[in-house]
Amino acid sequence: MTDARQRSTMTTGLRAELRIDAAAECPVAAFSERAGAEFRDVTWTGDGGTVVEEFRGDASDADPPDVDRVFEYRNESVYQIERTGDGRCPCEVIEGLNVPTGDVRAADGSLYVTVHLPSADRVREVIERLHDRGFDASVQGLCRTVGAADESAATFVDRDTLTERQAEVVETAYEMGYFEYPRATNAERVAAELDIHPSTLAEHLATAQAKLLDQIVG
Incomplete structure (x- = not known):
């Protein structure tokens, strides 16, 4: 070894x-x-x-x-x-x-x-x-x-800036191909997988991405 x-x-x-x-x-x-x-x-x-x-x-x-x-x-x-x-x-x-x-x-x-x-x-x-x-x-x-x-x-990029729920939402969206181009899935399917409303999904994603971009751009 x-x-x-x-x-x-x-x-x-x-x-x-x-x-x-x-x-x-x-x-x-x-x-x-x-x-x-x-x-x-x-x-x-x-x-x-x-x-x-x-x-x-x-x-x-x-x-x-x-x-x-x-x-x-x-x-x-x-x-x-x-x-x-x-x-x-x-x-x-x-x-x-x-x-x-x-x-x-x-x-x-x-x-x-x-x-x-x-x-x-x-x-x-x-x-x-x-x-x-x-x-x-x-x-x-x-x-x-x-x-x-x-x-x-x-x-x-420090993952700990995200809450546990925000990290779960981002990981699930990523694993389902939401961030791919073209997308492999849509917001409704990701929301259904997480058992949340699409508007809640959008809110979590927007907040999480803002935190991560603050680290990258800032």
Whole structure:
């Protein structure tokens, strides 16, 4: 298994941060939930079916028996967890799609994984594969990478500016092809899927798009 923090060499494409609820399958995510702490710089290496995960943060003075504190510096520690490399960890699922990953962190039982992809279709493919494997996964932020010569044109879109309902409306409309040209569906069908009135759909979409455009244009 390769290091999880391999760097992408693409000069154009998309950088997306994925949120994956993974406490049931990922010991680092589970530890973040138990400890009430955020852990950063999550990496992993494997040999012979055994995987060693390493990460840093500040949990507390008391560590559970399955977590080794291997180094301490000021208010932070470096931890290691050993697990079986059975391919069920969400990061291994992403690696199985040959997707380059960047930073990986864990907080409140969720993993936040940065991936580098050439198109939105590949982002959707990764999300769908994670859903197929039973993970609740979503895109938290999206940034188009345009190369070192024009880094000022890169834009980061923060999904958390949307309410849960607004995000659901946008995702449903997107998945049903409402934003395609020509459109694969219409507002009435999207509204019916969400069990809301078309005027309510229009209001949610307008508000959500305004929030996202404020980030892009502003």
